[in-house]
Amino acid sequence: QVQLVESGGGLVQTGGSLRLSCAASGLTFGSYAMGWFRQAPGKVREFVAALLWSGVNIGYADSVKGRFTISRDNAKNTVYLQMNSLKPEDTAVYYCAASSRMLPRGQRDYNYWGQGTQVTVSS
Numbered sequence: 001q002v003q004l005v006e007s008g009g010g011l012v013q014t015g016g017s018l019r020l021s022c023a024a025s026g027l028t029f030g031s032y033a034m035g036w037f038r039q040a041p042g043k044v045r046e047f048v049a050a051l052l053w054s055g056v057n058i059g060y061a062d063s064v065k066g067r068f069t070i071s072r073d074n075a076k077n078t079v080y081l082q083m084n085s086l087k088p089e090d091t092a093v094y095y096c097a098a099s100s101r102m103l104p105r106g107q108r109d110y111n112y113w114g115q116g117t118q119v120t121v122s123s
Contacts, residue, residue: 002026002112004096009117012086020081022096022114029077033099036081038092086121093118
């Protein structure tokens with residue numbers, strides 16, 4: 001059974017930092033592209049960042065470029081999202097997802113999803 005478990009969310013002030021982690025089990029982690037997505041209240045879920053099985057970055061949403069960094073440790077079956085210079089508009093539930101596609105191009109290309117972790121940025 002595949003499980004993706006996010007952690008590291010919480011409440012932070014504007015300008016602060018958080019590091020999200022997503023621990024994967026039940027799949028050959030090193031064979032999957034991994035992504036982070038987020039959903040703010042009343043909004044659709046949106047792409048944040050993703051990287052290939054090799055660690056090559058696929059891309060970042062324009063709204064987080066220069067502030068967020070995605071990385072992975074295949075030995076630990078974990079993907080990370082370092083979030084710096086946080087803004088109130090970053091407030092959302094953050095989800096990690098795994099894709100068996102060589103190059104996932106959208107949310108539909110992701111096979112497995114975590115339950116999410118709440119990030120709240122106060123102004």
